[in-house]
Amino acid sequence: MTLGHTLRRVTLIATESLTKTYGGRVTALSDLTVSVEPGIIGLVGANGAGKSTLIKILLGLLPPTSGRVQVLGLDPTVDPMGVRARVGYMPEHDSLPPDLSAAELVTHLGRMSGLPKTTARERASEALRHVGLYEERYRQVGGYSTGMKQRVKLAQALVHDPDLLLLDEPTNGLDPAGRDAMLTLVQRIGTEFGISVVVCSHLLGEVERICDHLIAIDGGKLLRSDNVSAMTTSTDVLVVEVSEGDGELEARLLEMRLPVTRDGHALLIPLEDDLTYDRILTAVADLDLPLHRLDQRRHRVAELFADREAAHV
Amino acid sequence: MSSPAGVIHDIGYQRYDGERLGRGDTFLALYSQSLRTVFGLGRSFKAKIFPWLVVAVVAIVGIVVMAIRSQTGEVVLTYAMFPQVLSTLLVLFVAIAAPELVSRDLHSGVLPLYFSRPLRPADYAMAKLAALVTGIVLVFGGGQILVFIGAAFSVKGFGNVMNELADMGLGIIYTALYALVFGSIAVLIASLLKRRAVAAAAIVGSFLVTAPIVGVLSILPSESVRELAGLVNPVSLVSGVGDWLFEPSNEAGFGVGSFGPLYALVTIGLIAACATLLVTRYRKVSQS
Numbered sequence: 001m002t003l004g005h006t007l008r009r010v011t012l013i014a015t016e017s018l019t020k021t022y023g024g025r026v027t028a029l030s031d032l033t034v035s036v037e038p039g040i041i042g043l044v045g046a047n048g049a050g051k052s053t054l055i056k057i058l059l060g061l062l063p064p065t066s067g068r069v070q071v072l073g074l075d076p077t078v079d080p081m082g083v084r085a086r087v088g089y090m091p092e093h094d095s096l097p098p099d100l101s102a103a104e105l106v107t108h109l110g111r112m113s114g115l116p117k118t119t120a121r122e123r124a125s126e127a128l129r130h131v132g133l134y135e136e137r138y139r140q141v142g143g144y145s146t147g148m149k150q151r152v153k154l155a156q157a158l159v160h161d162p163d164l165l166l167l168d169e170p171t172n173g174l175d176p177a178g179r180d181a182m183l184t185l186v187q188r189i190g191t192e193f194g195i196s197v198v199v200c201s202h203l204l205g206e207v208e209r210i211c212d213h214l215i216a217i218d219g220g221k222l223l224r225s226d227n228v229s230a231m232t233t234s235t236d237v238l239v240v241e242v243s244e245g246d247g248e249l250e251a252r253l254l255e256m257r258l259p260v261t262r263d264g265h266a267l268l269i270p271l272e273d274d275l276t277y278d279r280i281l282t283a284v285a286d287l288d289l290p291l292h293r294l295d296q297r298r299h300r301v302a303e304l305f306a307d308r309e310a311a312h313v
Numbered sequence: 314m315s316s317p318a319g320v321i322h323d324i325g326y327q328r329y330d331g332e333r334l335g336r337g338d339t340f341l342a343l344y345s346q347s348l349r350t351v352f353g354l355g356r357s358f359k360a361k362i363f364p365w366l367v368v369a370v371v372a373i374v375g376i377v378v379m380a381i382r383s384q385t386g387e388v389v390l391t392y393a394m395f396p397q398v399l400s401t402l403l404v405l406f407v408a409i410a411a412p413e414l415v416s417r418d419l420h421s422g423v424l425p426l427y428f429s430r431p432l433r434p435a436d437y438a439m440a441k442l443a444a445l446v447t448g449i450v451l452v453f454g455g456g457q458i459l460v461f462i463g464a465a466f467s468v469k470g471f472g473n474v475m476n477e478l479a480d481m482g483l484g485i486i487y488t489a490l491y492a493l494v495f496g497s498i499a500v501l502i503a504s505l506l507k508r509r510a511v512a513a514a515a516i517v518g519s520f521l522v523t524a525p526i527v528g529v530l531s532i533l534p535s536e537s538v539r540e541l542a543g544l545v546n547p548v549s550l551v552s553g554v555g556d557w558l559f560e561p562s563n564e565a566g567f568g569v570g571s572f573g574p575l576y577a578l579v580t581i582g583l584i585a586a587c588a589t590l591l592v593t594r595y596r597k598v599s600q601s
Contacts, residue, residue: 059429062600081431085333089429097421099357111342112430114333123329130326156426161329166429193326 018067028053030220039212040190043200050220051200088157092168098142113160127155147178165197236271241293347444351410363409375456379463392484393559411499412512420507434595449492454485497587540570
């Protein structure tokens with residue numbers, strides 16, 4: 001009992017040689033073995049990489065062709081209802097009837113998850129409030145903006161208080177500000193609400209900043225699955241570019257015991273503390289060089305994946 | 314420091330450890346919501362027009378029959394004839410309600426939100442069908458109850474009223490048979506079509522297209538062919554069962570001769586086949 005409980009807490013999702021082929025010809029997932037702990041997990045891959053197929057298998061909607069799968073310590077092929085009771089799912093595509101209000105829809109779906117009538121109504125308003133919908137929730141969904149619709153889809157996944165959220169492209173169709181708001185919301189759910197989240201996206205740069213763990217798949221195959229902290233081997237990096245005299249600056253910075261590396265014309269310096277900025281600026285000023293660019297770069301994860309993908313191709 | 318009154322505090326996210334209902338309660342919740350949908354309740358005014366138009370016509374027919382019965386004592390329409398005579402209206406009713414129940418969910422793409430929950434596809438399908446069947450029985454059974462009220466005031470003696478009540482009970486069971494056949498055909502067709510208007514047309518079509526075949530077969534010289542003709546069309550199929558059950562000696566109309574049990578068997582088979590296909594359809598939908 002205790003052991004089972006511990007295992008359940010440690011492993012959120014585990015797959016073993018998970019394979020799904022359609023009609024024996026199209027391979028959607030191929031020999032996928034991953035294991036992740038509770039937290040915010042990014043599932044990254046191009047369109048058609050097998051993300052949606054994986055989600056359907058996790059929900060117990062599709063049977064895998066071979067291999068094993070566990071979600072929250074349950075096997076979705078054996079106990080799909082048990083899994084679905086504890087999981088919330090936000091689909092990628094439009095899935096809201098236009099002539100219902102958000103409050104009615106989320107209440108109804110809460111009841112479909114087994115909440116009693118009054119509880120469903122209360123939790124529906126709470127869920128809608130948490131995603132930032134207040135008085136609008138009594139209006140028909142048909143009149144909502146894309147951003148509001150995405151929020152309703154998120155609220156319906158939250159209404160029954162799941163232990164795991166599966167979000168399929170939650171930032172789809174949103175403008176940059178809307179994307180940021182949605183990602184911040186997802187991050188809050190994962191940290192403050194204490195609900196584990198799997199975020200699917202075809203944009204690595206978008207999810208890497210909110211995730212604890214990243215799984216990258218391509219063509220149904222696992223590219224890499226690792227903790228983000230393990231992937232970002234170095235800390236953030238400062239990029240310095242000067243219009244001329246980059247050699248001089250490099251020499252000066254090395255003199256100052258800053259571990260400089262070169263990337264074309266740009267110089268990369270690991271950002272150790274706030275002083276690093278000042279020291280670089282002082283060096284540039286001393287040498288009287290025209291500073292072209294000085295900013296922080298955090299693309300380590302993307303670079304790691306890019307290397308892998310290049311090797312894969 | 315106490316905060317000013319009237320300020321709403323964000324108490325943060327609350328986990329839920331309370332009761333979670335089982336399969337039966339979820340089914341009932343979906344069933345009752347769907348039954349409201351049949352009558353357009355909780356929906357826009359537009360969604361209410363057609364179902365309530367049908368209700369109004371059935372009510373008028375019921376009231377007229379009731380009035381004639383209570384004033385003159387004449388039986389213009391028996392309980393069993395009630396759904397038979399109004400079968401066109403019944404087709405119209407299912408053609409409106411079934412697409413509202415299932416095509417709408419297909420069109421809006423809401424089904425993934427249902428099937429990612431602990432709701433079985435078969436339960437979804439059956440809740441929708443049960444809601445439509447209940448709706449039909451409420452409307453047309455309601456008409457039969459009006460007829461009964463007229464009868465109760467015209468017949469003399471408690472015993473006769475009880476006889477009428479028994480007749481009405483049988484009549485409502487017969488209406489339920491209509492509801493099962495028409496409902497299962499309509500929901501099955503609607504479950505295959507996303508657009509409500511197309512689904513409504515297809516449902517009406519499925520009832521109309523086979524009617525001329527019955528017409529042609531019933532004028533052929535062979536008596537057996539004539540008696541079997543009604544099997545081809547759902548309307549004549551169920552009325553054939555009615556003829557066999559309620560008027561075994563009736564020579565008017567098509568007549569089913571000695572094929573009554575066959576009509577009953579085909580009817581039951583048709584309901585079972587439609588229900589099975591409906592469940593299969595939603596198992597498939599849940600995977601896509």
